Amino acid sequence: MSQEDIDQSEAPLLDHLMELRQRLIYSVVGFVVAFIVSFYFSGAILHYLIMPFKWGTGKDVSLISIKLLGVFLVKLKIAMFGGLFVAFPLIATQIYKFLAPGLYKHERQALAPYLVATPFFFIMGAALVYFMLLPVAIKFFFALAAGANDAGEGASITLMPDIEAYLDFVMALMLAFGLTFQLPVVLTLLGHIGIVTHSMLTKGRRFAVVGVAAVAAVITPPDPISMLAMCIPLFGLYEVAVAAVWLLERRRAKASAATDIAP
Secondary structure (H helix, E strand, C coil), X not given: CCHHHHHHHHHHHHHHHHHHHHHHHHHHHHHHHHHHHHHHCHHHHHHHHHHHHHHHHCCCCCCECCCCCHHHHHHHHHHHHHHHHHHHHHHHHHHHHHHHHHCCHHHHHHHHHHHHHHHHHHHHHHHHXXXXXXXXXXXXXXXXXXXXXXXXXXXXXXXCCEHHHHHHHHHHHHHHHHHXXXXXXXXXXXXXXXXXCHHHHHHCHHHHHXXXXXXXXXXXXXXXXXXXXXXXXXXXXXXXXXXXXXHHHHHHHHHHHHHHHCC
16 A cells, blocks of 8 residues: 555544544533533522422421532532533534434434434433322332331331432432333334334334333332333333334335336
């Protein structure tokens, strides 16, 4: 290989690296701005995150902090979580713009809807946790503490959750549900590129039921209502993915038939 060939091969690589550097800078700046804004409003965000306590117990509940830096760490975690969530559209757009030049037109058109569907289904999962799962779980745990007080002679248990532990619990549940609610997005994308088919998903429905139940048992608090709160919508989303893959295959078959008929 001549020196000229080497220089020509290095030029596109340097262009890609410069493009990657630019996209990374935009993503980092977007996250930093979203982080600062989320940290500024972290007190208000924390207020709304505590609301499920009132819904679950029917009364105001005091949270404690057992660390000197506990409140600061809570605000920092809220800012990190909120910053990633707010900056995700920008980060996803930068990833798409970096990959788009190397994709065909139909591949770019196929990828764009998934960038919209991903945050939509994540919000659905987080909303399910916030409005349904958390109040039910909190009510369940407080009922356990009250039952322990009634059972033992002279026993007195005061449930005073730590604010940092509570936030970790809430964020873990929201993240887990948000990620598991990406099931139709992932399956539809796999169906679009031909890795899974409608027939495969239909035949694997019983295995999907077992898998959904296993995931719900691991992720949700140990009560049947919480498990059902995850199992039912998650299996419903599996059926949505089955229908979406069927529509994709049908549209692909029509396009193939039209191509064969055309002179």
